[in-house]
Amino acid sequence: MKNKLRMGMVGGGIGAFIGGVHRIAAAMDGEIELVCGAFSGNPEKSRASGAELGLAPDRCYEHFEEMIRREKRLHPDKRMQFVSIVTPNHLHFAPAKLALQNGFPVICDKPLSFNMKEALALEKLVAQSGLIFALTHNYTGYPMVKQARQMIRHGELGPIRKVVVEYPQGWLSTPLEQSGQKQADWRTDPARSGIAGAMGDIGTHAENLAEYITGLQITELCADISTFVPGRRLDDDGNVLLRFENGAKGILHASQIAAGEENNLNIRVYGEKGGLEWRQMEPNTLLVKWLDRPTQVYRTGVGPLYPEAQAHARIPAGHPEGYLEAFANIYRNFARALRAQAAGEMPDPMLDFPSVRDGVRGMRFIEKVIESGKSKQKWVKF
Amino acid sequence: MKNKLRMGMVGGGIGAFIGGVHRIAAAMDGEIELVCGAFSGNPEKSRASGAELGLAPDRCYEHFEEMIRREKRLHPDKRMQFVSIVTPNHLHFAPAKLALQNGFPVICDKPLSFNMKEALALEKLVAQSGLIFALTHNYTGYPMVKQARQMIRHGELGPIRKVVVEYPQGWLSTPLEQSGQKQADWRTDPARSGIAGAMGDIGTHAENLAEYITGLQITELCADISTFVPGRRLDDDGNVLLRFENGAKGILHASQIAAGEENNLNIRVYGEKGGLEWRQMEPNTLLVKWLDRPTQVYRTGVGPLYPEAQAHARIPAGHPEGYLEAFANIYRNFARALRAQAAGEMPDPMLDFPSVRDGVRGMRFIEKVIESGKSKQKWVKF
């Protein structure tokens, strides 16, 4: 019998955006059940949030420390089995650390932490504890992203020469943070977001996607980082030249002042034999382009696809799966890995998910891209 | 506190397509919990399915009769609060009838029933019982479908003149049913599907979508119904001329032998002042076309939208919501209506869902379109 895995949540109180996403993602495949939470720094709000979510009052905690301490004392058949962290960046480290130290696996929103030091500490803790740690770089959960990665891995495009990854958004074109809008507020605040604004919030997604799909690491970058909106304290736009370990060249640009853009993450990769193009806003389509023969439109559910791609779709072709399903894939794969570990089995290699290593790499990207933005030197080593 | 509504399911055993969809849809918003089921005509399979889903053994029933009878005897705080029916067409009527007769609201897959007689009987039962009955014409759950309906309702396009609704699929281009493929098998079997194949399975979705978006009823039709695959016992293609109550003209065509098409439901509506176009495979986009000014690209989450559209999106613009989310909207709205009824309140009119009346209309469509296909007369009254 398949018992649901019991999840405790840190952050994600009423009105939060990403907390709700995590809950839907966790619920979708019927493998995970929310059993407790410390949803807000405000105890009342935390309790109200828990009540709204149908939790028992005694599983709604005032603080993550209380949650971890008390849950640990519960009977193993009742207590939470992992912690989901959905707070702003500056509040990732403390609960993650405490959870790991108390034997709870963690799934954490990105970027990994507030700064590089925390990231390295977490990496160490994960290694020491042997616990599973997942980072929700959710865009890698799409079936067509898996397909893209496998096509390159199997050499279908030949050696990679050029990568163009973009993440334009327009929602911070105006000083929205001055209106008190919650999402804008903390993302533009150095005390909660860290040294980067757009480059941390979405630039890291772009970096992660490029490295995930190509299987190549960025080795050098050259960045022009800007803050366009007067009064804003962190970057809202960045243009970056990239160099990859194999000699490939690339461009990464991310923006939150690209007026009129929604959430237009996209990537193009060109090899010696062909190229591919994927766009998050139409995620079930992967264009594969060839030298002097027709472009192919790969689609979720239309075979033949690599098994890695097939393993991340739920419904037949033409029934669009979207952002929440890709996000749920991360949770599903994390849950499967937890079950495998509990059973003493190897996790299914097809059901991968971003790890603390991806998180460290993302924090390095933030550090280096901001450093480059301030530098007069052309290239900064990654 | 928001307790989850307790759902019992009829059909949807391991390996079924639509049963899994219903379960994800029900789970997504955290408002519904599956507590029991009669998942298969085969008792062992039913029990195995329930176990796989994490249900207690004593809530996995051998037959829907047993389920309804026994659940009824459970304490009101424990027993299921509604029945979800996800069986093939010929097995909708009996469980729906029994559920209604025993005071359980029903949410049922489409088409409503095996034939018109059953449909009318259900309509009567729903009226007599005062119970809520939902039919999963899931495509009307998309935000941009709601937006389209409201734009027409508010006269933005002027009086409607022409409607083109299409539902091409290609998956039955070969005699797939002869391979034993489960979905193909029952859909092409008159004993389980009814008098229609493609026209019942997907033609009814097209008919429902056209009437839902335009707010107009079809009054006459003229159909050319075909079976292209040798040996197939039901139609796999149909082309239909439509006339609407207000004098508008239309075309409806549906096919399961449109080779290379996935699930390409789409609609275009033209009024005196403008037209609109919506395509299920890119469901977050609604094109609105005008006389001599630029076409507008309405998008889920990009304002201003009608509140009816906004009420059916969960996440910000550019984070694609798809088939499962639209399906979940039907479940969410059904659940909200149940809660409102339980509380003696009026349901929120924005949170609408297809009812038994839509189901009767769909069955009438099946009856008339097949009748017209056999007729030498041009027009058949709807």
Place this chain on the structure above:
Amino acid sequence: MKNKLRMGMVGGGIGAFIGGVHRIAAAMDGEIELVCGAFSGNPEKSRASGAELGLAPDRCYEHFEEMIRREKRLHPDKRMQFVSIVTPNHLHFAPAKLALQNGFPVICDKPLSFNMKEALALEKLVAQSGLIFALTHNYTGYPMVKQARQMIRHGELGPIRKVVVEYPQGWLSTPLEQSGQKQADWRTDPARSGIAGAMGDIGTHAENLAEYITGLQITELCADISTFVPGRRLDDDGNVLLRFENGAKGILHASQIAAGEENNLNIRVYGEKGGLEWRQMEPNTLLVKWLDRPTQVYRTGVGPLYPEAQAHARIPAGHPEGYLEAFANIYRNFARALRAQAAGEMPDPMLDFPSVRDGVRGMRFIEKVIESGKSKQKWVKF
């Protein structure tokens, strides 16, 4: 040395739409030179038009009779070598007949004539004279239309089962003809357009395209023909069920009241093995869809293409060729056929163009579709 072929034009005075198109199409490839014309029923306007076009005053005629009579008397090295007819429908027959009777080949705008009787008379005259006659069903001049035809001809899609051809326009959504707009004026006037409005003007293009691409003839049709704009004297919308000689089924709809549509001619064809889709507004793309493998995006200039497609493109892939180039292909092919005939050679079979037979078929379509629109019987034999 390649002398240009000398063209005389009937119709197409200042302010005409299609006359200018014919002139650009004739000029584009440097094979044809306009040397004379009877551009308008108004002698002054005809002369002014000729002057504007840089013609010598003595080659600007008051009437096509004068033009044909006088040009015939000129030295063979100077006189026009063929006649281009670009008048409204009711003025195709007389000049075409006179030209053929006097030994001049003809290229004529569509539809062929005002009525069926004229069409048959022209067909006879062409046969008797042995002269070349081209009809400007220009949409068949696109490279990707040629490619589509060849793919079907070579069996790549298998036997054809279903055809959907659409021609929605919106420009006559209002009673534009009442404003005196020239194009609307004659197209909605039975005395100049014939028995059909939209079905003659654009429905024939759709019919021609469907038969050209599939290589199949329509054998039966069932039409619902409408006039939506009050006061309009001819149809502005039509929905038609089609049956083809091989058992394929189809839909043709054309409209000039599809508000917000520009010139959206498009076609989809489905065979047993795959389907294709072409849209005139993005004419350099041909989608080819397959059973359970990725759709292919065929593009003008991206190999491998059939030689018939390659022979109708001028510039490399990605340099879009459009309406005028496709139109010019008809003129170029007509010119090549004239040269071949003059040289006593067979014309290049790849450089085909619509003939008087296509014109007769188009007139038959107009006759039958209007007949069906008035009939209570379902099917009218084509």
Place this chain on the structure above:
Amino acid sequence: MKNKLRMGMVGGGIGAFIGGVHRIAAAMDGEIELVCGAFSGNPEKSRASGAELGLAPDRCYEHFEEMIRREKRLHPDKRMQFVSIVTPNHLHFAPAKLALQNGFPVICDKPLSFNMKEALALEKLVAQSGLIFALTHNYTGYPMVKQARQMIRHGELGPIRKVVVEYPQGWLSTPLEQSGQKQADWRTDPARSGIAGAMGDIGTHAENLAEYITGLQITELCADISTFVPGRRLDDDGNVLLRFENGAKGILHASQIAAGEENNLNIRVYGEKGGLEWRQMEPNTLLVKWLDRPTQVYRTGVGPLYPEAQAHARIPAGHPEGYLEAFANIYRNFARALRAQAAGEMPDPMLDFPSVRDGVRGMRFIEKVIESGKSKQKWVKF
């Protein structure tokens, strides 16, 4: 009466790509007539080319010097009225100089010259002579490019913040030049192309388009210039960070090794109030994006458009005009300017075309982008 302007051509012999394009572009609107040419450095080939084009033998010259000298001696009513130069880059300067020195206006392919020195000399000569000089940056001839420029000029998008201009092609992904392919051969040869390969051939188009549409000048750039194909002697890829005079930031990348790309020039511009997107391969569409209201799809021929856009379309909306028409717009506008100058009138300001100043700017771009590619310093002043 409108006599055609008489054109002499330098280069463009049989088999050349761009020469044929220039001839079609010149012929299309019936305002220009090719009367003579020095089509090849090979006298026989030049003569054969002229004969193929229907020119009199005595107007087919062995060399451009002969052409200019002899034509000058012809009667003003017969001699060529301007020179079109369509040779490879290293052969632009000499004929342009000689033409200007002998009183002939010039229309010249891009880039302007082989190097900066030549460019400045030509700029001076144009100024001294008072003659009209056009450069065929043909992509600025599209109606939707004109519309984009005017929208920005009129402040519809607000102050510009970000520009992304791309020009990916894939046709040089392999060492095509080693096969003797003519286009690849000279474009990859420093002796004929100059210091740049892809950046000169297509990078300059991107630079020109960005400055034309935004009305802003690039002031600094930072480039990563690559040669991916072994043995190639010039760059085949470049990624460039841009800074504009008003503080806007940008990215320009151009490639000829973007495998599977055709001729995918495209640009996105973001201002404070909105953004726009134009793609050369679908040139009749201009997307205009807004903060929190629906994106608009501007289309050639669909009003309201700026008169500058309308003045560059020939046929109604939905009848696609493409590359050749945009190219013809440059010729048409150049011809109109010549006529205006001849008549002592001011040229129509709506009918603009790229000038020698654009050419100098393009040469500066080539110089600076190659310099930056070799530099370890981040920014190079433009």
